[in-house]
Amino acid sequence: MYLKNPDTSELGNSIISNSIELIDELGFEKFTFKKLSIKINSPESSIYRYFKSKHTLLIYLTSWYWSWTDYRLVLTTININSPKEKLKRSLNILTEPVLEDKLVSYVNEVLLHKIISTESVKAYQTKDVDEENKNGCFTTYKNVVNQIANLILEINPTFKFPHMLISTVVEGSHRQRYYSAHIPSLTDTKSNEDVISKFYSELVFKMIK
Amino acid sequence: MYLKNPDTSELGNSIISNSIELIDELGFEKFTFKKLSIKINSPESSIYRYFKSKHTLLIYLTSWYWSWTDYRLVLTTININSPKEKLKRSLNILTEPVLEDKLVSYVNEVLLHKIISTESVKAYQTKDVDEENKNGCFTTYKNVVNQIANLILEINPTFKFPHMLISTVVEGSHRQRYYSAHIPSLTDTKSNEDVISKFYSELVFKMIK
DNA sequence: GCAAATATAATAGCATTACTATCATATATG
DNA sequence: CATATATGATAGTAATGCTATTATATTTGC
Numbered sequence: 171m172y173l174k175n176p177d178t179s180e181l182g183n184s185i186i187s188n189s190i191e192l193i194d195e196l197g198f199e200k201f202t203f204k205k206l207s208i209k210i211n212s213p214e215s216s217i218y219r220y221f222k223s224k225h226t227l228l229i230y231l232t233s234w235y236w237s238w239t240d241y242r243l244v245l246t247t248i249n250i251n252s253p254k255e256k257l258k259r260s261l262n263i264l265t266e267p268v269l270e271d272k273l274v275s276y277v278n279e280v281l282l283h284k285i286i287s288t289e290s291v292k293a294y295q296t297k298d299v300d301e302e303n304k305n306g307c308f309t310t311y312k313n314v315v316n317q318i319a320n321l322i323l324e325i326n327p328t329f330k331f332p333h334m335l336i337s338t339v340v341e342g343s344h345r346q347r348y349y350s351a352h353i354p355s356l357t358d359t360k361s362n363e364d365v366i367s368k369f370y371s372e373l374v375f376k377m378i379k
Numbered sequence: 380m381y382l383k384n385p386d387t388s389e390l391g392n393s394i395i396s397n398s399i400e401l402i403d404e405l406g407f408e409k410f411t412f413k414k415l416s417i418k419i420n421s422p423e424s425s426i427y428r429y430f431k432s433k434h435t436l437l438i439y440l441t442s443w444y445w446s447w448t449d450y451r452l453v454l455t456t457i458n459i460n461s462p463k464e465k466l467k468r469s470l471n472i473l474t475e476p477v478l479e480d481k482l483v484s485y486v487n488e489v490l491l492h493k494i495i496s497t498e499s500v501k502a503y504q505t506k507d508v509d510e511e512n513k514n515g516c517f518t519t520y521k522n523v524v525n526q527i528a529n530l531i532l533e534i535n536p537t538f539k540f541p542h543m544l545i546s547t548v549v550e551g552s553h554r555q556r557y558y559s560a561h562i563p564s565l566t567d568t569k570s571n572e573d574v575i576s577k578f579y580s581e582l583v584f585k586m587i588k
Numbered sequence: 589g590c591a592a593a594t595a596t597a598a599t600a601g602c603a604t605t606a607c608t609a610t611c612a613t614a615t616a617t618g
Numbered sequence: 619c620a621t622a623t624a625t626g627a628t629a630g631t632a633a634t635g636c637t638a639t640t641a642t643a644t645t646t647g648c
Contacts, residue, residue, distance in 0.1 A: 174624090181625070197506035202605065213626055218607070291500050297406035299561045312564040330567060331578055337558065337565045338551040338582075345550060346543055352508045355521040356546045358539060369540055373547075376585045383595090390596070411634065422597055427636075594645070605634065614625070 171230050171307060174220050183276035184210045185220055186234075189227055194281045198228060198289045225293070229307045232290045235282055236310035238273065239263065243317065253324040260318055261374060264336075265343035265367040287344035315340070326378045335377055339370045380439050380516060383429050392485035393419045394429055395443075398436055403490045407437060407498040434502070438516045441499045444491055445519035447482065448472065452526065462533040469527055470583060473545075474552035474576040496553035524549070535587045544586055548579045 176182030188210045193201045203224060207214040221227040242263050247256040268283035294308065302308070319332035329335075346366045349357040359365040385391030397419045402410045412433060416423040430436040451472050456465040477492035503517065511517070528541035538544075555575045558566040568574040 179624075199505060203607090204605075213628085214606090215608080215627090216625060219624080223606075288504055291504060294562065295497055295500060295557070296408060303562050308562060312562070315565055331574070332567065333564065334555055334566045334568070334575075334578055337554070338547065341554060342547040342551060345546070348504070349546065353503065353512050353517055353521070355542065356524055357543045358541065359543070365540070366543075369543055373582065373586060377582060388595075412636085413634075422599085423635090424598090424637085425596060428595080432635075589648100591648090592646085594643100596641100596643070598641075599639085601638080602636085603634100604636095605632100607631085607633100609630080610628085612625100612627080614623100616623075617621085618619105 171226060171233060171305075172221055173218075176220050176230075177276075181210075181212060181216060182220055184212075185217055185227075186231075187276040187278065190231065190278055190281050190285060193228075193231075193285050193289060198224070198285075198292055225296070225298075228289065228293045229302065231282065232286060232293045233307065233310045234277070235286045235290075236314050238277075238279065238282075240310065240314050240317070241273075243314065253321055257318070257321050257325065257374070258371065260321065261339065261371045262367060264314075264318070264340050265370045266364070267347065288348055291341075322374075322378055329378050332378075335374060339374060343367065343370050380435060380442060380514075381430055382427075385429050385439075386485075390419075390421060390425060391429055393421075394426055394436075395440075396485040396487065399440065399487055399490050399494060402437075402440075402494050402498060407433075407494075407501055434505070434507075437498065437502045438511065440491065441495060441502045442516065442519045443486070444495045444499075445523050447486075447488065447491075449519065449523050449526070450482075452523065462530055466527070466530050466534065466583070467580065469530065470548065470580045471576060473523075473527070473549050474579045475573070476556065497557055500550075531583075531587055538587050541587075544583060548583060552576065552579050 174182065176186050185206070189201070189206055192206055192209055196205070201224060203214050203217045207217055210217075221230065243260050246259045246263055250256050250259070267287075268280050271277075271279045271281075273279060294302075315333055315336045318336045322329055322332040322335065343366050346357050346359070346369075347361075350359045350361045350366070354360070357366075383391065385395050394415070398410070398415055401415055401418055405414070410433060412423050412426045416426055419426075430439065452469050455468045455472055459465050459468070476496075477489050480486075480488045480490075482488060503511075524542055524545045527545045531538055531541040531544065552575050555566050555568070555578075556570075559568045559570045559575070563569070566575075
C-alpha cells in the first residue's frame with residue numbers, strides 16, 4: 171500500500187495531512203502529487219518515495235479511515251451487552267458524519283471522513299480491483315462490514331444478507347449526504363437536517379426483523 | 380452535454396458504439412480519446428467536435444441510459460393497474476442486469492448497463508456536480524427516480540423518503556453486483572445466483588409498509 | 589450543376605500529468 | 619566517525635488532454 175510508512179517520519183506525516191486537505195479542496199481528479207509537493211514544499215520525487223501513485227495514496231487513506239472506524243466501533247460498543255443496542259450505536263458511527271478531530275495529530279478526521287464518503291468509490295471501482303483486493307488493500311473495510319454482519323447474526327441468526335445490508339447502508343448514507351448537498355432530487359432531505367442516519371437504522375432493523 | 384449531436388452522423392454513432400466498448404474494456408480512467416480515435420480510425424480532433432471531454436461523454440452515456448430505462452419502465456408498467464405490481468416490475472428493471480441488446484443499432488445496451496453500474500458514479504462524484512446539475516446533466520436519472528418515488532407514494536402516501544429509498548436501491552444493486560464479482564466479502568452472493576434483485580425488492584416493500 | 593456551407597481528415601503543437609533517474613546533501617544510528 | 623538512510627535539487631520522458639490550422643471531402647440549397 172505504501173513504499174515507505176508515512177507515519178514514521180515528519181515528511182510522511184506532512185504528506186498525509188496535506189493530501190487530506192488538498193483532496194478535500196480539489197477533489198481527487200484534480201489532485202496531483204505536483205500540487206501536493208508545492209503545498210508541502212518538498213520535491214515531487216520525495217512523495218513518490220512514500221506512495222507509488224495518487225491512487226495508492228487514496229487506498230491508504232481509505233484503509234486508515236476504516237481502521238480508525240473499527241477502533242471507534244470498539245469504543246462505543248464496549249461494556250454494552252444488548253446486541254441490539256450495540257448495533258444501534260454501531261450504525262450511528264457508520265452513518266453519521268464525523269464532527270471531531272482528535273485522535274491522531276496529523277490526520278484531520280473530519281475532512282478524512284468527507285473524502286472517504288465522496289472519493290473512496292474511486293479507490294475500488296477500477297480495473298485493478300482484483301489484484302488490489304488480493305493484496306489486502308480493502309481488508310480494513312471488509313473487517314468493519316464483517317464485524318457488524320456478525321452482530322446482525324447475533325440478533326437474527328437466520329438472516330441471509332448481513333454483508334449486503336451493511337455495505338448498502340454505509341455507502342448509501344455517504345451517497346445520500348452527498349446528494350442532499352449537490353443533487354437534492356435524488357434524496358428527501360436538506361443538508362441541515364439529520365434524517366439520513368435514522369432512515370438507515372430503520373432500514374436495518376426492518377430488514378433483520 | 381454534447382457539442383454536436385452524435386446520433387445525427389455516422390461518425391457520431393461510431394464514437395458512441397466504440398466508446399461503450401472501449402470504456403467497458405479499459406475502464407473509465409484508462410479510456411482516452413486518443414485510444415478511441417485509433418479504434419474508430421478517425422483523428423482525435425474529430426471526437427472533440429462531438430464531446431469536449433471524456434467526462435462529458437460519460438455524462439452523455441449515463442443520460443442516454445436513463446432515458447432508455449425510462450422507456451423500458453413505461454413498457455413494463457403499461458396496462459397494469461395495481462401500483463404494487465407496477466412497482467414490483469419497475470424494481471426488476473432497475474436492479475436486474477440488462478441481457479438483451481436490441482433497441483438502437485449503434486448502442487450495445489448490455490455493455491452500456493455494465494458501464495453505468497460501474498463507472499457512472501464518476502460522472503456525478505466530481506467537483507463540477509453543481510454546475511452540471513444546473514445544466515440538466517442528471518435530469519434523466521432524476522426523472523426515473525422521481526417517477527418510481529411517485530409510484531411509492533401511490534402505495535403509501537405517508538412515506539417520507541421515496542427518493543432516498545429508490546436511489547439507495549438503484550445504486551446499491553449496482554454496487555452489490557460489482558462486489559459479488561470483485562470483492563465478495565462485502566456481499567453475500569456469488570455472481571451466478573440472482574439474489575440481489577430480490578433483496579432490494581424486499582427492502583423496498585418492507586420499508587414502505 | 590454549381591456555390592456555399594458543413595463535416596471530416598491530417599497534422600502540429602502545447603501545457604500538464606504521472607512518473608523515473610541521478611546526484612548531492614543532510615540527518616540519524618551503531 | 620563511518621555508514622546507512624532520508625531528503626532535496628534538478629532533469630527528463632512518454633502519455634494525456636486538449637486547441638489550432640489547413641486541406642479535402644460531402645451535403646445542401648438555389
